[in-house]
Amino acid sequence: MRLFALEVGVDMKLNKKGMSMVEIIVSIALISIVLTFLMNLFLRIRTTYNQSAVQADYNILVANIVKAIGDDIDNYGLSEIEYETEGNKSAIILTFNAFRLNHLSDRIRKVLRVYFRNNKFYISYSYESKYTLDITSVERSTSVIREMPDDVVVDSSNYIELTKTSIGIDVLTEIKVPMGDANGNIYDINVFGLIKGQ
Numbered sequence: 001m002r003l004f005a006l007e008v009g010v011d012m013k014l015n016k017k018g019m020s021m022v023e024i025i026v027s028i029a030l031i032s033i034v035l036t037f038l039m040n041l042f043l044r045i046r047t048t049y050n051q052s053a054v055q056a057d058y059n060i061l062v063a064n065i066v067k068a069i070g071d072d073i074d075n076y077g078l079s080e081i082e083y084e085t086e087g088n089k090s091a092i093i094l095t096f097n098a099f100r101l102n103h104l105s106d107r108i109r110k111v112l113r114v115y116f117r118n119n120k121f122y123i124s125y126s127y128e129s130k131y132t133l134d135i136t137s138v139e140r141s142t143s144v145i146r147e148m149p150d151d152v153v154v155d156s157s158n159y160i161e162l163t164k165t166s167i168g169i170d171v172l173t174e175i176k177v178p179m180g181d182a183n184g185n186i187y188d189i190n191v192f193g194l195i196k197g198q
Helices: 002-015 021-076 137-141
Strands: 078-086 089-099 107-117 120-126 144-147 161-167 170-177 189-195
Touching: 021 089, 021 107, 021 120, 021 144, 021 189, 078 161, 078 170, 078 189
Parallel strands: none
Antiparallel strands: 078 089, 089 107, 107 120, 120 144, 161 170, 170 189
């Protein structure tokens, strides 16, 4: 029993020795190096995440618009495409071969529009009363209106471009929304449609 008590006493005396100033400085230096490395790693991960989030926003925006227009072109077939501009707005009016269900003498007409409002860019693809009378609730609900990402870069002189190329009696049309981000990445919206000759 006494031997055990003596051993504990010896251990306690050995543990009472403190750290020297050099050991403390070395420990602080090592901890600082590790923390600096972890902070740089965290900042890199956060930057990568932010860039990925911005890229995802653009990709979703492009996919939504291309799908909406592409589905209509596939389902109805293009009859005519017209370009319109007024003020700081650009619009493409797409007229399809199919007729509206509530007005069988009125062809389906939808408008792709890019505009600037409340310090933000918006893009919409929808029926508009200016071109289509008596818009139904179903038509209104199929409208696609999206706010563009905050750092969007759009050519303010020409929000939308329309190119028509004759191929025999057919006309190949390209609708392009030149769009990118502040870092120079390009996220143009490109939609192609064929207007069949008569």
